[in-house]
Amino acid sequence: MGLFSLTQELAIDLGTANTIIICNDKVMVDEPSVIAVNVRTGQLEAIGKKAKPYIGACPPHLKTIRPLKDGVIADFEATEWMLRGMISKIKPRGSLFAPSLKMVVCIPSGSTNVEIRAVHDSAEHAGAREVAMIFEPMAAALGAGLDIEAPEGNLIIDIGGGTSEFACISLGGIVCSESVSVAGDVFTEDIVRYLRTQLNLKVGERTAEDIKCKIGAALPKLDEEPEPYILTGPNTLTALPQTVSLTYTEIYKALDPSLKKLDEALMHVLEKMPPELYADIVRTGIHIAGGGALIKGLDKRFTNKTGIQCHIADDPLRAIVRGTNMALKNFDHYSFLLR
Numbered sequence: 001m002g003l004f005s006l007t008q009e010l011a012i013d014l015g016t017a018n019t020i021i022i023c024n025d026k027v028m029v030d031e032p033s034v035i036a037v038n039v040r041t042g043q044l045e046a047i048g049k050k051a052k053p054y055i056g057a058c059p060p061h062l063k064t065i066r067p068l069k070d071g072v073i074a075d076f077e078a079t080e081w082m083l084r085g086m087i088s089k090i091k092p093r094g095s096l097f098a099p100s101l102k103m104v105v106c107i108p109s110g111s112t113n114v115e116i117r118a119v120h121d122s123a124e125h126a127g128a129r130e131v132a133m134i135f136e137p138m139a140a141a142l143g144a145g146l147d148i149e150a151p152e153g154n155l156i157i158d159i160g161g162g163t164s165e166f167a168c169i170s171l172g173g174i175v176c177s178e179s180v181s182v183a184g185d186v187f188t189e190d191i192v193r194y195l196r197t198q199l200n201l202k203v204g205e206r207t208a209e210d211i212k213c214k215i216g217a218a219l220p221k222l223d224e225e226p227e228p229y230i231l232t233g234p235n236t237l238t239a240l241p242q243t244v245s246l247t248y249t250e251i252y253k254a255l256d257p258s259l260k261k262l263d264e265a266l267m268h269v270l271e272k273m274p275p276e277l278y279a280d281i282v283r284t285g286i287h288i289a290g291g292g293a294l295i296k297g298l299d300k301r302f303t304n305k306t307g308i309q310c311h312i313a314d315d316p317l318r319a320i321v322r323g324t325n326m327a328l329k330n331f332d333h334y335s336f337l338l339r
């Protein structure tokens with residue numbers, strides 16, 4: 001970094017669960033999309049990692065906000081606070097002046113024009129001179145290494161925290177897509193509910209998420225079986241401590257009804273697809289990105305359902321920000337970027 005201001009390039013994945021920022025090709029921020037606000041003063045108390053422990057354990061004067069809760073920008077002001085806070089964590093060293101920022105921000109594909117505008121303005125308020133937005137499935141496809149400009153069909157599934165997006169992409173555009181609000185958050189809720197109703201065991205959201213990440217399964221029988229999860233919690237009837245050993249098959253049962261909704265969405269997008277592109281997908285396979293891709297056996301489940309090969313993107317949690325960074329590098333070339 002020189003004495004005078006340089007352009008700093010940021011690729012930002014503004015996800016419902018995690019916000020990840022790549023600056024000059026390095027991941028500089030990877031934090032949960034959450035902030036904690038003081039309800040008495042209205043002031044921001046904590047952002048990201050520092051705010052997450054407050055979820056479900058907030059002292060009375062604080063509340064946590066997930067600005068993008070259900071796959072849309074639920075709270076504009078909170079989104080702006082979070083975006084600014086995360087960007088300010090990337091401090092240029094050795095520069096006397098603030099660098100001019102060029103950004104590509106990845107946003108949920110359900111975003112309305114008003115929401116797109118709001119993100120654009122937030123990015124400008126955070127110092128951006130040049131901003132473009134990219135819809136999540138496009139970024140996911142780029143990050144999964146697909147040639148989105150080729151005259152052939154690509155099928156990408158992005159399973160995030162709030163929504164799962166299924167998109168067929170060809171010639172640099174989304175040909176057809178499906179979006180369902182069944183994704184990581186719902187899987188976590190499924191586990192909370194299952195343990196309460198089937199085992200009379202009360203668990204919080206953070207524990208349920210941990211169970212999901214360790215032994216969440218999309219099939220009743222996996223090739224590589226994870227160890228059982230030992231869990232202690234209060235019995236819902238007696239309030240006495242109860243310890244159980246949970247197997248992945250049990251968590252499969254908890255998740256299966258929600259996973260069926262993903263199966264259906266996948267079938268819908270395959271039905272809607274033009275036949276030529278369909279043939280491409282049978283040949284090249286289905287690609288899965290986003291944190292939900294890490295549910296064990298999900299690729300095999302989709303293959304069993306469709307007869308089409310499924311591939312999980314490398315490091316699926318970061319595939320979207322990688323794709324956003326590729327879009328940043330082709331800022332002037334990609335016509336699908338929203339400016």
Ligand SMILES: Nc1ncnc2c1ncn2[C@@H]1O[C@H](COP(=O)(O)OP(=O)(O)O)[C@@H](O)[C@H]1O
Binds near residue numbers: 161163183291294295
């Ligand atoms: N190993 C894992 N197994 C299952 N789910 C996971 C795993 N790791 C992360 N997740 C889930 O993935 C979701 C976050 O994925 P991400 O792609 O970052 O979402 P978003 O784009 O909405 O921010 C969360 O619901 C998280 O619990």
Ligand SMILES: [Mg+2]
Binds near residue numbers: 013015016160290320
């Ligand atoms: Mg995402």
